[in-house]
Amino acid sequence: MPKIKLRAKDRVIYDKITEAYEKTEIVQRQRQLSPGRWDFVVFGAAEKNQTVFREGFAEHASIKRAPIYIASLAQGGLTDVNGIPIEEFIEEDIPEKYQGLEIIQVDPLRPLTVIKKDNYSGKKGADKICKEYEDANIAIIRSPHESDWMISVMKYLNECDQNFPDPVQQAFSGRSSNNIFSLSQRGPSSGRLN
Numbered sequence: 399m400p401k402i403k404l405r406a407k408d409r410v411i412y413d414k415i416t417e418a419y420e421k422t423e424i425v426q427r428q429r430q431l432s433p434g435r436w437d438f439v440v441f442g443a444a445e446k447n448q449t450v451f452r453e454g455f456a457e458h459a460s461i462k463r464a465p466i467y468i469a470s471l472a473q474g475g476l477t478d479v480n481g482i483p484i485e486e487f488i489e490e491d492i493p494e495k496y497q498g499l500e501i502i503q504v505d506p507l508r509p510l511t512v513i514k515k516d517n518y519s520g521k522k523g524a525d526k527i528c529k530e531y532e533d534a535n536i537a538i539i540r541s542p543h544e545s546d547w548m549i550s551v552m553k554y555l556n557e558c559d560q561n562f563p564d565p566v567q568q569a570f571s572g573r574s575s576n577n578i579f580s581l582s583q584r585g586p587s588s589g590r591l592n
Contacts, residue, residue, distance in 0.1 A: 404484075405500040414495060418546035422553045425528060426538040434458035436508070436558060440550050441527045442541035449523025450544035452491065453536075454512040456555055484548075491515065493545035510551055 406412040428437060434457060441451035484499040485492060488510045518526050524540065531538050541550035 403501065407498050411495065411499070414546075415499075415549055418542055418549040419553050421542035422546070422550040423540040424537065424554055424557065425540055426532065426536075427554075427558075428537050429535050431558070436537065436555060437535065438537040438539055438551055438554060439527065439531050440539040440541055440547045441524060442544035442546060442550070444517065444544045446519075447521065448517045448519050449527065450515070450517045451523075451527050452512045452547055453514040454510060454551075456508040456510050456551065458508050488548055492548070495545065496548065508555065510548060 404415065406415060436456045438455065439451055439453045441449055444450045482501040484496060484501060487501055491512055517523070528538055537554055539550045539554050541547050
């Protein structure tokens with residue numbers, strides 16, 4: 399099964415990631431998936447009665463049109479291995495509370511790109527966003543707070559991977575570790591989010 403493993407600086411950040419993941423709601427899935435590309439609009443509440451939304455995509459990283467897969471950056475039990483800083487995975491718009499996260503494993507490698515960021519004022523912002531994108535071939539994702547947008551998108555990507563597994567990813571799945579929190583598990587087993 400494809401995995402995303404994150405290492406948080408402390409337990410508070412880890413708990414915030416877990417809560418954001420659990421409270422994310424997938425309002426609409428993409429009707430037709432394109433190979434190597436997942437389009438999304440993700441929104442959440444912000445201060446001053448605003449709803450912030452981001453339109454973007456995750457695209458399978460490639461070299462000369464060949465997809466890049468990463469089996470693992472670290473063995474499951476190792477804790478002293480450096481991962482990829484989240485800033486290299488998501489180039490823009492990383493909330494301060496998530497800066498410093500490290501990606502220990504990501505499979506497949508799909509950097510997130512935001513092409514549009516905007517907001518609506520008032521209590522009907524979420525309804526406006528859903529109405530605007532309901533006929534588009536795009537996932538609509540409700541995040542518990544707008545700053546949790548990237549965790550919510552990772553949840554959607556994980557669900558896509560579970561429902562439409564990739565043969566190359568499945569070949570790597572037999573090497574998973576049981577001592578790291580998995581996005582598909584009910585509860586954490588260590589200080590990492592998988």
